[in-house]
Amino acid sequence: MPLPTCYLNGEYLPLAQARVSPLDRAFLFADAVYEVLPVYAGRPFRLREHFDRLARSLNSIRMQPPLTHAAWADVCGELAARNGGGDLYLYVQVTRGAEFGRNHAWPENLQPTIFAYATALEPLAAEILERGVAAVTAQDIRWARRDIKSTALLANVLLKKLALDRGAYETLLLDRGYLTEGSSTTVHVVADGVIRTPPNSHRILPGTTRDVVTDLAARHGMPNAATQVTEAQLRAADEIWLAFSTRGVLPVTRLDGAPVGSGLPGPMFRRMHAAFEAYVRELADKPVL
Numbered sequence: 001m002p003l004p005t006c007y008l009n010g011e012y013l014p015l016a017q018a019r020v021s022p023l024d025r026a027f028l029f030a031d032a033v034y035e036v037l038p039v040y041a042g043r044p045f046r047l048r049e050h051f052d053r054l055a056r057s058l059n060s061i062r063m064q065p066p067l068t069h070a071a072w073a074d075v076c077g078e079l080a081a082r083n084g085g086g087d088l089y090l091y092v093q094v095t096r097g098a099e100f101g102r103n104h105a106w107p108e109n110l111q112p113t114i115f116a117y118a119t120a121l122e123p124l125a126a127e128i129l130e131r132g133v134a135a136v137t138a139q140d141i142r143w144a145r146r147d148i149k150s151t152a153l154l155a156n157v158l159l160k161k162l163a164l165d166r167g168a169y170e171t172l173l174l175d176r177g178y179l180t181e182g183s184s185t186t187v188h189v190v191a192d193g194v195i196r197t198p199p200n201s202h203r204i205l206p207g208t209t210r211d212v213v214t215d216l217a218a219r220h221g222m223p224n225a226a227t228q229v230t231e232a233q234l235r236a237a238d239e240i241w242l243a244f245s246t247r248g249v250l251p252v253t254r255l256d257g258a259p260v261g262s263g264l265p266g267p268m269f270r271r272m273h274a275a276f277e278a279y280v281r282e283l284a285d286k287p288v289l
């Protein structure tokens with residue numbers, strides 16, 4: 001498959017021709033932040049929320065957003081169009097830029113590197129919605145500012161690999177006996193008819209899909225609460241869901257080899273999944289900003 005068209009520092013070009021300096025601080029220090037946002041039928045989903053979060057990540061690392069939301073919307077729209085429209089996901093990264101010297105404390109006035117590209121979003125296998133996915137648990141070994149969507153993802157990478165090594169889809173992370181999130185997902189836990197997810201804090205990434213779940217729960221009268229979830233509550237849950245941009249919500253039906261609830265996607269999941277799909281359709285003709 002030919003590599004798609006990407007965006008690099010103001011230009012659209014074939015990804016195969018894109019070049020960045022090995023002195024870029026993203027390469028040397030992972031001194032960069034990113035976003036991943038879905039595009040449904042050519043329309044970027046929750047664009048404002050993704051670029052609000054990018055701005056927060058940038059501010060947290062003492063950078064300013066290099067583009068306005070309107071300019072980001074143009075880049076996303078252009079990338080979607082140049083890559084065939086349809087269902088895609090966009091990866092957007094802003095780095096602190098390149099400098100000669102490899103100074104931990106960066107010099108001021110660096111030129112940020114801005115990179116974005118699109119990938120086709122393959123349809124979800126029907127089996128996943130029918131049977132759910134497996135997850136395992138592990139200690140959350142990441143740093144103390146998980147609210148920053150940093151490209152420094154080595155811990156997440158190792159934790160995700162652990163899941164695949166064990167034939168599972170995701171690793172759910174525990175920090176001092178409490179659920180934080182998945183290695184690349186927000187986790188929602190259903191018990192006694194209430195959807196619970198840990199509150200936003202420095203301990204987790206504030207998920208954009210989580211906010212969609214919260215909005216849809218309110219709209220459809222499904223009890224929803226941002227509260228701490230203990231390991232015992234996680235293991236006793238009736239349902240566990242993963243929420244993340246590229247797939248919306250997915251049901252976890254096995255945890256560390258044991259069935260979650262009935263061992264099949266639960267009724268609350270089915271309602272939320274239907275609500276999510278209807279919401280995507282409802283937005284189809286709405287402006288992206």
Ligand SMILES: Cc1ncc(COP(=O)(O)O)c(C=O)c1O
Pocket residue numbers: 036156181182183184185186205206207208209210243244245246
């Ligand atoms: C660590 C982590 N938590 C949560 C999420 C979910 O965030 P979002 O719903 O905005 O994709 C992600 C997404 O990649 C993530 O990497």
